Amino acid sequence: MTAFTLAHLSDPHLAPLPTPRLHQLLGKRAIGYLNWKRGRHNIHRREIVDALVADIKAQSPGHIAITGDLINLALPDEFTQARAWLESVGAPADVTLVPGNHDAYVRITKKQTSEWVDYMRGDAARPGAPLSFPFLRRRGPLTLIGVSSAVPTAPFMATGWLGRNQLDMLDQGFSQLADDPNFRVLLIHHPLASKDSYKRLTDAKTLLALIKRHRVDLILHGHDHVHSTMWFEGPHGRVPAIGVPSASAVPHRHYPAAAYNLLSVVREGDAWRCEQRVRGFVDGAAAERAEVTELQRTQLI
Template sequence: MTAFTLAHLSDPHLAPLPQPKPSELFGKRVLGYLNWHRNRKHRQSRAFADALVTDIKTQHPDHIAVTGDLVNIGLDTEFAAARDWLRSLGQPHDVSLVPGNHDAYVRETYPRCAAQWLDYMRGDGADTQTQLAFPYLRKRGPLVLIGASTAVPTPPFMATGTLGQPQLAVLERVLSQTANNSFRVLLIHHPLRAKHWHKRLTDAAALLDILRRYGAELILHGHDHKHSLMWLDGPARQIPAVGVPSTSAAIGGKHDAAAYNLFRVAHESDAWRCDWSVRGYSEARDGITELRTQRLI
C-alpha cells in the first residue's frame, strides 16, 4: 500500500498583532496585549510561519492537520487574517483544524471560529453544519481524523483546556467503532499530560481512561511550543502522542524554533506502519532542515 503522508503544525500565533480599538482592551486582553509587546512579538515571526508553509508544500503531504492557536488575543480582525492563512495552506478538504485556548481567548469573540474557519472543522457529511460541533470525523485515505476541541475561555493567567462530558461520550463511541479497520488520529490542542497546572487539560484523566480501553493509533497536539513525544497506555500497545513547536517561533527564543511533523502511514503485512520525521529550524543551521526521523509503529 502506498504511504499516506500527514503533515502536522500548530500554534502559529499569527503576527503581527493588529492594533486593537480602545474598546477591545478589557479583562484578559489587556494582559495578553502587554505580553505580546513585551515578549511574544520578539519570539513569533510571520516569516518563519510562511517559510514552513512553503517547505510543507515541497513535501506534497496528502493532508495537513493544524492543532490550534492561530490567533493571539481574540481580536475580530485576527480571525479573518487566520482564515486567509488557512487558505494559504490548502482547501478545507485537505486541511483539518482544531482550535486552541488562544482561539477562545475571550468569550465574546470565540464564535468567530465558526464564522471564519468552520469549513476546516466540518466533519464528513456535515455540509449543512452552521455551528461548531466537536468531535468531528474525517476519513482521508487510511486515516480517520478525529478533531476534538479543548478550547474554552479561561480567567486571566490560566490556559487550561476542557473537553466536557458530551465530547468524551462521543470520543468513546467513535474510538470503539473504528478500532479494527482504520488508522485513528486524534487531533487535540492540549497535551494529555501537562507540566504546568495552569496549562493542563482538566479532564485528561477521563480521556486517558477511554484511550486505555479503546486505543488510537496516533495523537497530535500543540500548546507546549516544543518537540515532544509521550507514550500513552492503550488496550494492546502504547499510543504515541506527538507535539510540535509553534509554527512561527523564532530561533533563539524561549521555546523550540519553528518546525512541523510529517507522518507516513501505510498498512503492511496486516499491520500499521507509521514513520515520523520533523522538519524545521535548529540553532545550529540556517534554513529548514530535517531534524529527526523515527519509526513510531
C-alpha cells in the same frame, strides 16, 4: 502499499497583531496585549511560518493537520486574517484544524468561529450545520478525529478541557468505529499530560481512560511549543502522543525554533507502521533536523 504522509504543525500565533480598539482591551486581553508588545511579537514571526508552510508544500503531503492557536488575543480581525492564512495553506478538504486556547482567549461570537468552520467540519456534517466536536474525517488510510480543548480561562491560565458532552460523544464515536480498519489519529491542542497545572488539560484522566479502552494509533497536539513524545496505554499497546514547536517561533530560552512533523503511515499485512520525520529551522532555513523515527506498529485485531 504506498505510504500516506500527514504533515502536522501547530501554534502559528499569526502576526502581525491587528490594532485593537480600546474597548477590546479589557480583562485578559489587556494582559495578553502587554505580553505581545513586550516580547512575543519578537518571537512569533510571520516570515517564519510562511517559510515553514512553503517547505511543507514542497514535501507534497497527503494531508495537513493544524492543532490550534492560529491567533493570539481572539480579536475579531484576527479570525479574518487567519482564514486568509488557512486558505494559503490549503483548501478545507486538504487541511484539518482543531482550535487552541488562544483561539478562545475570551468568549467569542458564532460569527468569529464561522470563519474557520470549513476546516473543522466532519465528513458527515450537513452544509451550514453548526460547529460540533468531536468530528471525524477520513483521508486516505487515516481516520482523523478532532476534538476541542479550547475554552476561555482566567488571566494567567491556559488550561483546556473537553467537557462531559464531548467526552460522551467521543466514547460513542469510538464504539461506532470498532470495525474501522483505518489508522486513527486524534487531534487535540492540549497535551494529555503536563507538569504545569496552569496549562494542563483538566479532564485528561477521563480522555486517557477512553484511549485505554478504544484503539487510537497516534495523538497529535501543540500548546507546549516544544518537541515531545509521550506514550499512553491503549487496548493493544502503547500509543504515541507527539507535540511540536510553534510554527512561527525563533529559538528563545528553552524553546526551539519553528518545526513541523511529517508522519508516514503505511499498511503492512495486518498492521500499520508509522514513522516520524521532523523538519525545522536550522541556521535560518527549513531543513531536516532528525532521523526517521519509527513511532508505532499497530496490529489490527
